Amino acid sequence: MNNRFNKLLQYDFSGLGCWLTIIAIALLTSSVGLGWIINGFFILVALAFIAPILIFWGVQWWLKLNFVQDNCPVCNYEFTGFKNSEFQCPSCSEPLKVTDGHFARITPPGIIDVDAVEVSVQQIDE
Structure with a gap:
């Protein structure tokens, strides 16, 4: 009979809701001016990667x-x-x-710290 109409009903639009949500959030943030939230998120992600390197370098410098x-x-x-x-x-x-x-x-007061020096014995022929 009419097989084309049955095939149109079989298409799956389940992934479309996710894409529509992402597009709606992007449009909302660009129209309302909430771009600072996205910038802040990217800054936090960058700090999460950079901070351990800076801390490791700083600790090494302090130890030296x-x-x-x-x-x-x-x-x-x-x-x-x-x-x-x-x-x-x-x-x-x-x-x-x-x-x-x-x-x-550390020597107490009144005590002189002396380093001993070994002296070799020489015989003098007379």
Whole structure:
């Protein structure tokens, strides 16, 4: 009979509602002037990608400025300490402080810290 009319009724328009909603939202935001919402969303998305990179770079820079890696002057154990702080060596428990980028012993007042120098013995022939 009339097969063409039955085929017209069989078309599926289920995906059309989604597209109409997107077009309606776009028209509404452009006509009302709510473009700042979309701009704000894109800015938040950009910050979500850029912020972790900036934070990682900033933490690395801060660590380079505030950490000092050196050897203990007493036991020669290598470790890391904060600048402008006093701490103890984890190996020998000697109290230390950071001066000029190196570890130095903390000596009580009245005590002179002396470095011993080994002197070789020479015989003098007379």
